[in-house]
Amino acid sequence: MIRFNNVTKTFSGKTTVHALRGIDLAIPAGEIFGVIGQSGAGKSTLLRCINMLERPDSGEIFVDGIRMSDLDGKELRAARKKTGMIFQHFNLLNSRTVFQNIAFPLELAGYSKKNILERVASLANLVGLTDKLKSYPRQLSGGQKQRVGIARALATQPKLLLCDEATSALDPETTTSVLNLLKTINERLKLTIVLITHEMAVIQQICDSVAVLDDGVVQEAGPVIDVFTRPKSEASQRMLRGFLTSGLTPDQLQRSGNTLLKLTFVDEKAHQPIISQMIRRHQIDANILFGSIDQMKTKPFGMLLVELAGKNEQIAQAIEFLQENQVEVEVLNR
Amino acid sequence: MINQAMLSMLWDATLDTLIMVGSGTILATVVGLPAGILLTTTAPNHILEQPLLHRALGGIVNIGRSIPFIILMVAIIPFTRKLVGTSIGTAAAIVPLTVAAIPFVARLVDGALKEVDAGVIEAAESMGASPPQIIYKVMIPEALPALVLAVTLTAVNLIGYSAMAGSIGGGGLGDLAIRYGYQRFRGDIMLITVIILVILVQGIQMLGDKIAHKLYHHN
Numbered sequence A: 001m002i003r004f005n006n007v008t009k010t011f012s013g014k015t016t017v018h019a020l021r022g023i024d025l026a027i028p029a030g031e032i033f034g035v036i037g038q039s040g041a042g043k044s045t046l047l048r049c050i051n052m053l054e055r056p057d058s059g060e061i062f063v064d065g066i067r068m069s070d071l072d073g074k075e076l077r078a079a080r081k082k083t084g085m086i087f088q089h090f091n092l093l094n095s096r097t098v099f100q101n102i103a104f105p106l107e108l109a110g111y112s113k114k115n116i117l118e119r120v121a122s123l124a125n126l127v128g129l130t131d132k133l134k135s136y137p138r139q140l141s142g143g144q145k146q147r148v149g150i151a152r153a154l155a156t157q158p159k160l161l162l163c164d165e166a167t168s169a170l171d172p173e174t175t176t177s178v179l180n181l182l183k184t185i186n187e188r189l190k191l192t193i194v195l196i197t198h199e200m201a202v203i204q205q206i207c208d209s210v211a212v213l214d215d216g217v218v219q220e221a222g223p224v225i226d227v228f229t230r231p232k233s234e235a236s237q238r239m240l241r242g243f244l245t246s247g248l249t250p251d252q253l254q255r256s257g258n259t260l261l262k263l264t265f266v267d268e269k270a271h272q273p274i275i276s277q278m279i280r281r282h283q284i285d286a287n288i289l290f291g292s293i294d295q296m297k298t299k300p301f302g303m304l305l306v307e308l309a310g311k312n313e314q315i316a317q318a319i320e321f322l323q324e325n326q327v328e329v330e331v332l333n334r
Numbered sequence B: 001m002i003n004q005a006m007l008s009m010l011w012d013a014t015l016d017t018l019i020m021v022g023s024g025t026i027l028a029t030v031v032g033l034p035a036g037i038l039l040t041t042t043a044p045n046h047i048l049e050q051p052l053l054h055r056a057l058g059g060i061v062n063i064g065r066s067i068p069f070i071i072l073m074v075a076i077i078p079f080t081r082k083l084v085g086t087s088i089g090t091a092a093a094i095v096p097l098t099v100a101a102i103p104f105v106a107r108l109v110d111g112a113l114k115e116v117d118a119g120v121i122e123a124a125e126s127m128g129a130s131p132p133q134i135i136y137k138v139m140i141p142e143a144l145p146a147l148v149l150a151v152t153l154t155a156v157n158l159i160g161y162s163a164m165a166g167s168i169g170g171g172g173l174g175d176l177a178i179r180y181g182y183q184r185f186r187g188d189i190m191l192i193t194v195i196i197l198v199i200l201v202q203g204i205q206m207l208g209d210k211i212a213h214k215l216y217h218h219n
């Protein structure tokens, strides 16, 4: 369905960024294909090259046999109408109701009023939003907004759906329901889905195959089961390590010989080198097993899983030091 | 005292002011709106990227906005005369009012359109929308409340300008205030014209706010 041949893309501004450095990738028709990588790995750039929202500097991309970089103007717009896209922040038109949002691509494609009415009704039914057609986006929850995004992306019956971090702005439960919807669509409509994400859990839940992208290069690609159980590249091993550790059960954690702490940082503390200060002051060893920093509204919010080794006395002092610094400490074992 | 003749003069002056401000606002919007759209869409990385045109347009708008109205009014008298045959009176005042308001509108429109979420424009592009479709179906509707407020602000500003135009024989409330209130020491007339001007400004602003609020569906 999609083929990347040695695709490169460089952004030159104040600093030059090699976002894609020679991408070779084949995405089979009918699959849910995941691309995973850390922030800045080049995932969005890769996805946006597929429908030429970003033009590659060199290399070629084929979609359904068509060389996309050959297209321009009218031809490109026609090709884009055959590709749906959904976004992390939904990108709905705030001035339009749900009905009008779903109708938007149909208007662009010149459907008649009657056809639009029928098509929107069936799409709303598919994504479960029949009772929300008259609402405006601001009246919807994140999950509902993404359902509108999905309905809109499917309106012109594309064969390909591109998803840019489609669930990253949603809570875990809503994420699961949206992912399930994507899975249903994939099966029912025989739609190829390319999905980019930084969350292993998303790949694990619905993808058939996965490509691991790191620093603008595809480190490895293949069936999810192979990449997850026998990661070959250093990048996949690194990403999987965090994924597995975060998924460890309390029982598994109890078996550790060292003290395990779960630390929660809120606000500007998330930016301060508290851990290294703790190590220096209290002469203990600390091993960071897993960490994440999230943004809650505008405040950074961090979580670390840390293993401490040292004399009991020093560990107690270290915990006290953390607490004095407004870090929430939870001792997971002992 | 205020007699019948005075009242009818005030009424006529108010109508003149409304005509000047109304025509100036409409004409300036007719020219300024497309100019503002062009200014936004020719910017780097926008849908009609044209760096040279963008910079030229921006330069013209900035120059236009930095000329004081009084000077502009006098400077374009020959142009006004060519256009309407005279340089005094209500019709003649509309010309400098419009010319002064065009760059103002263009800049306000540019500001309003720049606020449209780039992600939404990109979504439209991903659906195969052409640049005109993006402008008419995405940018303008999404920015409509802000555009209404921009036109409102222009009208309010033109009320102030029209009073200035009045002072050099443009007609309207400003003219009346100068001729009677100032030159003939009629404090009462001065006061009434000021009150009418305040009411006009309040009324236009309230109307604009109300329409914008009705159109507003964002968070």
Ligand SMILES: Nc1ncnc2c1ncn2[C@@H]1O[C@H](COP(=O)(O)OP(=O)(O)OP(=O)(O)O)[C@@H](O)[C@H]1O
Residues within 6 Å of the ligand: A011, A012, A013, A017, A018, A019, A037, A038, A039, A040, A041, A042, A043, A044, A045, A046, A198
């Ligand atoms: N339009 C642009 N101009 C300049 N640099 C860009 C542009 N778009 C992306 N980049 C850079 O290219 C690199 C890859 O960006 P990209 O958005 O593809 O990463 P990503 O993997 O999607 O990251 P994230 O998970 O944060 O969305 C980054 O270093 C980014 O700063």
Ligand SMILES: [Mg+2]
Residues within 6 Å of the ligand: A043, A044, A045, A165
């Ligand atoms: Mg991205």
